[in-house]
Amino acid sequence: MKKFSKQIVASSIFIIVFVSSLLAQPAQTLIDVNIAPEKSDWVYKPNEKAKFNLSVTKNNIPVQNVSVWYEVGPEMMPPLKKENIVLKNGTATIDGGTLKEAGFLRCRVVATYEGKEYAGLATAAFNPEGIRPTTDEPKDFIGFWDEAKAANAKIPMDAKVRLLPERCTEKINVYEVNIQNYKPGTRLFGILCVPKAAGKYPAILRVPGAGVRPYNGDTGNAEKGVITFEIGIHGIPVTMDASVYDNIRTASLDGYQNYNLDDKDRYYYKRVYLGCVRAVDYIFSLPEFDGNNIVVLGGSQGGALSIVTAALDNRIKGLVAFYPALSDVTGYLHNRAGGWPHFFNAANLSFNNSPQKIETSKYYDVVNFARHLKVPGFYSWGYNDVTCPPTSMYAAYNVITAPKTLFLVEETGHWTYPEQWGMAYEFALNILGK
Template sequence: MESVLLRIRKPIQIVIKEYYMRHLLLRNIVCPLIAAAVAFSLCQSVMAAEKYELKVVTDRPDAIYQAGEEATFLISVTKDGKPLADESGETITYRVDDYISSGPNYPNGKLTVGSEPAVVKVTADKPGFLRCVVTLDANKKLTKTAGAAFSPQEIEPSLPVPADFDEFWTEQKRKLAEVPAKAKLTPVTQPNNKIECFDLQVDCLGGAPVSGYLGKPKDAKPKSLPAILWVHGAGVRSSSLGNAIKGANAGMLSLDINAHGLPNGKTAEFYKEQYAGPLKGYPHFGRENRETTYFVGMFLRLIRAMDYLTSQPEWDGKTLIVIGHSQGGGQALAAGGLDERVTFIASGVPAICDHSGRAAGRINGWPKLVTTLPDGTPAAAELKAAQYVDGVNFASRSKADAIMSVGFIDVTCPPSSCYAAYNQLKGKKQVINKPLMGHAAPGDIHKAFFAAVKAHVKEQAGK
């Protein structure tokens, strides 16, 4: 009997020991985990309840100063819609740079913010732009930027126009003229019975046709319509039937072309595959040589598109408008420089400008066509080729009137690159400065651009 009891007691002892160990595990590990989870949840709730807002502006609403003047960035923080108390202890981290680097001449560091804005003062001794980038230390995801312009209308080209620039493009036009402008029009259904629209394909030099949508009022009389050409920003997509319709509804011969001569109206997947496949990285294709750089072909399609529009019997013979944003803004500048018939350019935050900005100590424009080598110098062959497709150089050849938008915190098409082109335009011009805008084409810009287009059409009608 005793041996049996011993055999029974031993398992009971083991069970008691295991129970005790589990209790310790629960107390020492599981409970702290639960407590930590509860604490984290409470912390998250508190952070969610405390809504911070960070604001950075300049002391002048237009953010424009003369070179040598002092600009002041004002940094303020609110929590739950109210200014911080002076004793809050909240801090921000800031840096001022020239869109390339902070450098030893620009301030950076930490500041405490309270009921009054924190102040950062800067100056620039030459025409250009500076920006102030600010992060709230209590929430690293909360970052704001403001820009300041210093004598922007005195920004000059970073390099001279090549001596044979015009000769090069005259030769490109000669080669293009050897390709018959065979056009194919296919009617396209759209809701307005007062206009008619077509898919347009025109043979072209440069590896792809002009591909677009053409719209015009029905039964328009000969020489009665101004012409407008819509050109596209970066990426790969179909031409826009909506733009063709918009221009036609406004009484214009309206053509929207895609940048790559691709078929129109395909599925989104088709254009996505093109972007990920044969057109991946297209802005840098052939950039080592002026004959092979991708933008030469793109600009030849511009020339052919304008030739087609101006060959139509309905064209009024005196009004040719080109409008686009970003890459399209750069194309609009190129069109104005390549064809003296262009009377108006609407160029939003233009790309393809100031490829050689680094030569003047400023950031290069999109698409960073010129490689900066490890020693800080530009790749020589790329630099030479880029000058023949630079919007700054085309702008210097244009006599068209123009409107341009510029975002002071745009890092894609930096404001210095836009102004380098704007300052070269010879016609009547206006600029829409957006001190707190990055790379964008918001609704108010589109509205202002089309209002300017219609005003130009009205002015031309009186000539």
């Protein structure tokens, strides 16, 4: 696997700071539970025994005689080993056992100090490049999506644009845009940022992570001379008061990931995936767009949508995907981790374990879109992600035959360091000629 150049252009600093504020590493705690595989690259061969080095520290000094319990097992699955121990000198080495096949072995530790619990985890990889998907591609997969795109293209875009003067700057205009998508009367909302200076510009389509929220738009890249369009997926305005989204999140859109999963033609993400293509249509309609150079970018659900959009729309020239969700979701049906939103894990199995839902999932699984990618992609994640398990992400990554760059930061979970975003934007802007 390749690691992209670590040179970060100075002009990316604003973006790095902005994004890292949204996807920052976890806050520090009084007690640090530090755990890592004994191997420096965290990678083992199948049947090779993994060991984890553990230390519990306060002010970077090991805590004497601290009680901990730990469990070890394949990620997201029931543990194979549990034990309570006392760390006399604040350190220990844990024998984690092994895996016979490609996958990930996770060690979770909880330390108790003055009545409070502090947790840490580490995940050892076993031949991750050997992980293969559990899902398969339906015979009519391409035909299904070609038909859906053709039907969507017949719906008038009917773009409505509203200037947001309070968000504009000396260099860019910022708008809330809504366009028709999926069926007449259904709208897609987003924030469009366009450089004011006359000229033709490349574009970035920014696709969202899971949830229900407002959006600010990607003003930083627009200031560099790039059209940016950051979209929501739920068909509601993206500039309302935060309390409105709180109410919607816990009411009508609670669990939207599961809506109509038993019907591939009505499943919630059909409108979402087609909306990403419709957003590309809108960018191509802009007189300021250069008509050629466009990249799609996102993390988590947005990482999934980046891959999906690039696979569905051959106008996309490159993609950035952080810890992509919706990848190999059937993993749990094969006794290993599956991707977010974990349709078939123990908590959801009784609700979702039906032939119709399993079959529908195949039409929306990122693995089956990844198989059809033809453009360069930048990917980044860590081994400690409990939201989008690395097993699921590698299942998608390993089937990609297009040029691909993977920047691993093994210790990270469902969060990023600024350097990851710096490299991602460097990658994207290079494709765009900026």
